[in-house]
Amino acid sequence: MLLVILAVFVLLLTLWDVFITVFSTQGAGPLSYRWGKWIWAGLLHVHRRRPIHRVLSLAGPFVLLSSILLWYCLIGLALLLIFSVQPDSVVHGSSNATASLETRYYFINTTLSGLGYGDWVPSAFPWTLLATMGTLAGTVVLTVSLSYVLSVVSAAIDRKKLAQSVFGMGASVTQVIDNARLSDPRDSLKNHFLNTAGEIDHQRLKHLAYPILAYFHATSVDFSPARAVLLLADACFVLQVAAPDHRAPVGVLQVANSSIHNFAQLHASGATVEQDPDCPAPLLAAAVKQGAAINSEEFKQALANYLPCRARLLALCRADGWQVG
Numbered sequence: 001m002l003l004v005i006l007a008v009f010v011l012l013l014t015l016w017d018v019f020i021t022v023f024s025t026q027g028a029g030p031l032s033y034r035w036g037k038w039i040w041a042g043l044l045h046v047h048r049r050r051p052i053h054r055v056l057s058l059a060g061p062f063v064l065l066s067s068i069l070l071w072y073c074l075i076g077l078a079l080l081l082i083f084s085v086q087p088d089s090v091v092h093g094s095s096n097a098t099a100s101l102e103t104r105y106y107f108i109n110t111t112l113s114g115l116g117y118g119d120w121v122p123s124a125f126p127w128t129l130l131a132t133m134g135t136l137a138g139t140v141v142l143t144v145s146l147s148y149v150l151s152v153v154s155a156a157i158d159r160k161k162l163a164q165s166v167f168g169m170g171a172s173v174t175q176v177i178d179n180a181r182l183s184d185p186r187d188s189l190k191n192h193f194l195n196t197a198g199e200i201d202h203q204r205l206k207h208l209a210y211p212i213l214a215y216f217h218a219t220s221v222d223f224s225p226a227r228a229v230l231l232l233a234d235a236c237f238v239l240q241v242a243a244p245d246h247r248a249p250v251g252v253l254q255v256a257n258s259s260i261h262n263f264a265q266l267h268a269s270g271a272t273v274e275q276d277p278d279c280p281a282p283l284l285a286a287a288v289k290q291g292a293a294i295n296s297e298e299f300k301q302a303l304a305n306y307l308p309c310r311a312r313l314l315a316l317c318r319a320d321g322w323q324v325g
């Protein structure tokens with residue numbers, strides 16, 4: 001009886017994890033979430049001692065594949081426990097000899113994969129029904145796993161596209177501002193700026209649906225969405241506090257800042273955020289270049305409002321394996 005209860009628990013937990021991970025838009029299931037989190041935390045621990053960007057770039061695909069294998073193994077374990085309740089649940093197709101534990105394990109694997117060689121078979125009802133349900137479960141998991149893989153890979157490509165949309169305007173705050181020319185109503189990249197803000201919101205929603213995206217590390221900073229959003233956020237802050245003739249349209253900044261703040265919320269709300277009370281020197285220099293009155297109360301208030309969001313973005317960069325000086 002204990003084996004049956006344990007088997008049912010493992011099976012239901014696994015199927016629930018598959019359902020939440022594949023079909024829910026609220027994140028991964030309990031097993032998949034913890035599995036990926038543990039692997040990524042271990043790799044980051046090593047990475048912070050000695051950079052291993054190429055190894056980190058393989059973490060996403062590895063977690064994706066290993067999560068699917070974990071589902072199969074747990075379903076197989078549940079079936080093995082069920083078929084171990086009765087010694088003669090699996091017999092030889094010709095001699096009716098009772099299967100050993102190793103043979104039952106072999107039978108479960110062929111049943112899950114749908115091969116069904118026929119050398120070892122379930123002895124009678126309800127084992128025949130359970131074997132059929134096992135094959136059905138294996139087929140369903142395989143099918144939904146394929147659709148899940150395609151969706152995650154597509155979203156991972158969109159991550160790089162977002163980063164390129166930002167870094168295409170420049171590699172520094174000053175370059176982004178100069179190239180975007182948002183203060184010029186006749187010659188600016190306002191549409192590109194707004195489209196990028198939309199991509200940020202889209203990417204945030206994909207991260208909520210597929211938390212595994214956080215493990216798809218880019219070996220080049222130019223393809224890191226966290227670094228890209230941080231750069232765009234710094235540029236928006238400078239444009240907000242710049243001299244009146246250098247400022248961007250209020251509506252454009254409002255849309256961009258809204259998307260940036262939403263993206264910053266991807267950082268776990270309960271996690272510790274290290275906040276620097278001072279304005280970073282490069283950001284201060286860019287603000288001065290745009291004519292910002294850095295000693296004014298307006299600048300100090302704007303900085304105080306921006307730094308908490310920037311701290312979250314910095315935390316996302318560190319979680320992505322990138323340190324920002």
